[in-house]
Amino acid sequence: MARQMSATVVLAGLSFLVGAGLLTWPEWLTPASLLFVVLLGVFVLRVRAMAVLSAVVVGQVVGLQLAGFTQFAPGDLILLGAGVLAAVAFVRSRDRLGLQGAASDLMLVDLRDRLVAHGRIPPLPPRWRVDSVVRSAYAEAFSGDFVVASRSRSGNLLEIVLVDVSGKGQDAGVRSLLLSGAFGGLLGTMPPERFLPAANRYLLAQDWPEGFATAIHLAVRLDTGEFTVSTAGHPPAVQLHAGSGLIQVLATNPGPALGIVASPVFGAHHGTLAPGDTVMLYTDGLVETPGADVELGIDRLMGEAERFVATRSGGADAVLDGVRAGDTDDRALILVHRD
Structure with a gap:
């Protein structure tokens, strides 16, 4: 005063x-x-x-x-x-905010940095790589898309969750920050198959007016390459098979988005990442275009993945730029490679 x-x-x-x-x-x-x-x-x-x-x-x-x-x-x-x-x-x-001037700006910077920190991929053993990129709508500081990742204490299990919160940019930034901290706390503390149900219960408990989110959860065994992917109202994952050159959409019988149904059932796809294979996770900002079929957007994304990832000529940034989805929506892309 x-x-x-x-x-x-x-x-x-x-x-x-x-x-x-x-x-x-x-x-x-x-x-x-x-x-x-x-x-x-x-x-x-x-x-x-x-x-x-x-x-x-x-x-x-x-x-x-x-x-x-x-x-x-x-x-x-x-x-x-x-x-x-x-x-x-x-x-x-x-x-x-209860603050003024530079103090409030510094607090926003700190919150943004915390959101980025939650999405950092933990160190991985040799022959494993994760390439990720998150871009907000209109290049704003906050994004409705975020990533959380965890590696088990034994080091054999890597879990990655990609979440798309309702809304975009700064409107979704506060919810992204809260959910990233909560989901980061849940990840790795329970069996992988229980993560999405637990995240759904947490989101329902918030009772937000616009409180739903889509998510995709990937759990990979780093010793064998076996993986499980589950989705909640989210676009399906894609696997690039190095041996055959096949690019496969991984059907998971997806459950509803998080925060809508009290007791949803989330299906899962089980597979194996052979040496040279890649699993691709992404948000709908890369594949949805007003007035166009989302399947066409997925096909376009798969084409860019084949162009850059399969030929090892580029990574997540190159694929995202190649899709040319525009900046009117948040966009996120994760590539999990086994070399």
Whole structure:
């Protein structure tokens, strides 16, 4: 409170200096100079202090105008009024965080970094590689798609979950952060077949108005190459067989999206990754196009995978760029290789 009062007093004093400058050096200072003071308040003040500063600035303009010391052009008054209203509205929306200025920005950066950290793939033994990429809609800082991964204590089992939260970009970012932490805590603490049911119960307990998410869960034995993949309302995984050159869609009899049904049943596909094989996980942002069949999108994605992955000429970034899905939706792609 003391810092807020001090900052408000300093900025109010600065606004009076600017007002005096408008009278003394009109060729150097314009009415828009007061917007600079308001802008400084956006960086350091919370909503109540910002309201006080705005009132001081507006009162000063009205006083100068009525006293006849200076005459503001109508355009200047409109610009100044709009700037003050926009500044107060922005500070009010940010004040919900309980912080102000750089502190709130640093907190958002930390939250984003935590979301990225949850998706880091643990170190793998030789001849195993995971290549992943997540891109948010319109290149925003937060994405509705996220990855969590875990490796068992024995080191023989790798689990990866790719989740697509309802919504996109910043709208889904908060839910992504909460779910990534919860799913990361669940992953590896129970048998793989129990993960999706547990994640579904957690999501139902949140009781969000828009609280569903699709997910695909992959569990791979790193000693034998045997794997199990299960889906919850999510596009199917794809396996690239190095020996035959076959690219196979892995049918899993998918269950419903997480957070919709109380006791869903999730089917599973069991297979084996032979040396040279790859399993590909992805979100619907890569394969869904308005007005087009999603199967065509999957075929296009498989074609790009054959072009880059099967020929070892590119990785996840190259496949995602080749699909050219656009940036209107979040997109994520994971490639699990056994060399």
